């Protein structure tokens with residue numbers, strides 16, 4: 001009897017320690033579905049071993065129209081948390097998907113519906129409620145994630161949702177978040193230093209992805225190839241854009257990988273500008289698998305393109 005207890009005790013004590021430190025192996029992980037790869041990256045950083053994260057987008061998709069896959073509905077049906085950009089960015093695909101997945105945890109206004117735009121003041125909010133057909137920015141520009149300082153609002157929202165869902169793991173989430181924020185803040189300082197030569201640099205892009213990015217780093221977001229968000233350019237708009245770019249000596253054309261290269265390339269050729277291809281979420285082009293790697297890629301490519309012209 002004594003001998004048995006002698007062997008059992010350490011096992012009981014050890015089990016207790018393991019359970020206190022991390023979730024026991026048999027416990028299910030917190031299931032997070034993120035719409036985009038940047039939000040998935042943040043959820044993995046904050047959640048660590050406690051979460052299992054899936055992203056609907058892989059990074060190359062149009063941020064306003066991620067194509068449906070049969071795997072999405074069961075994935076959303078099992079989700080504990082749904083993490084999204086908000087400001088109607090996902091309007092074209094998410095509401096129908098939430099409806100089809102029949103999961104009350106992640107419905108709008110439930111605790112599992114994690115709108116990362118809470119706390120963001122959007123720019124370019126339309127002044128009237130009357131929208132032209134196809135306008136995909138009805139609540140203002142939703143591409144705040146391309147400003148790494150504003151991206152910290154998304155990090156805060158994801159952290160809060162994880163703590164609310166699993167308060168017993170608050171200490172671990174806090175540790176993970178703080179470690180990641182330390183890394184990100186160091187990178188922001190680096191990016192601010194690296195973009196100093198770009199102050200006032202004018203650039204155009206295909207879609208209105210870049211006003212927050214430009215404001216953060218002191219660049220001049222000159223205009224878009226699209227007529228309006230979600231509306232294809234007309235020949236007249238392209239003609240006017242080319243004339244305005246020539247007059248203002250705009251040196252850079254940004255093409256997002258989800259849009260065809262033909263029109264941006266032609267505009268760059270006709271204005272003497274340099275075309276660069278920038279992802280709008282991690283994975284959009286090779287070597288941009290994480291948010292930090294993506295911002296590194298964008299900043300370094302922009303600096304190199306501007307320097308090559310001098």
Ligand SMILES: [Zn+2]
Nearest residue numbers: 136207208229
């Ligand atoms: Zn947009």
Ligand SMILES: [Zn+2]
Nearest residue numbers: 190194296300
């Ligand atoms: Zn750098």
